[in-house]
Amino acid sequence: MEILEVFGYMGALLIGLVLGLIGGxxxxxxxxxxxxxxxxxxxxxxxxxxxxxxxxxxIGALKNMKKKMVDFKTAIIFAIPAFIAVYLTRAFLITAIPNQLFQISGFIVSKNLAIMLFFAVIMVLASISMIRNKENEKELDAVIRYNYPLIIIEGFVVGVITGLVGAGGGFLIIPALVLLAKLPMKKAVATSLFIIAIKSLIGFIGDVQNIEIDWSFLLIFTAISVVGIFIGIWLNKFIDGKKLKKTFGWFVLIMGIYIIFKELTL
Structure with a gap:
């Protein structure tokens, strides 16, 4: 096993660890x-x-369901357009994007480059959401009204973004659930995990028909990530999740900027 492969599987553990520690x-x-x-x-x-x-x-969503923290009514209203959007994006939009998009002064913008740059921008936005101070989170609780049309629209937008970059979109879903559905922060996080789980898996179904899946690798990688979430949930009893979230936000910001630099200077 090569050293990069070892780091890759260690990364799988880190993915679950972070999800278990900070819920996203x-x-x-x-x-x-x-x-x-x-x-x-x-x-x-x-x-x-x-x-x-x-x-x-x-895994996290099932744990939250046992605690009755998931608001299923809001989840369904948000999730249905998100499910449709993420499936259509993976099944049709991704395959429809040409391998070479355009060329600027000899610099070729490929499909892979565009996906990684868009993903890096999403990382930067996510990092800003995680770095924000507690006062901003408190402001989210000052809800204006229960706006179903906007919940549906945001659900569709988040579904498209999830389909394009393969990220759960929790940093977009949680503010929407708090601002537009009047959910308390903890319930919004729990409901978000449920939406992310179903939306992501439905999006993956859109890929099965277009991409050859290495199931042995994918199941091993996922299993390691699941082990990580259990370790993270256990460690969460001893570590201040708020401080960890902010620290992780800075790490994601640096990673996002690094990806932009790396992709544009290849």
């Missing part, structure tokens, strides 16, 4: 780990990420 964020690491340590193409990596994120989030 681990999925944003999946694509970079699969692309840069295990040498998968961005299209394949985003597909695999949907399965890993979906399965690992499902």
């Amino acid at each position: 964020g681990g999925s944003i690491l999946t694509v970079p780990i699969l692309v840069y340590t295990l040498s998968l193409s961005p299209v394949t990596a985003t597909a695999y990420s949907l399965f890993v994120v979906g399965t690992t989030s499902l």
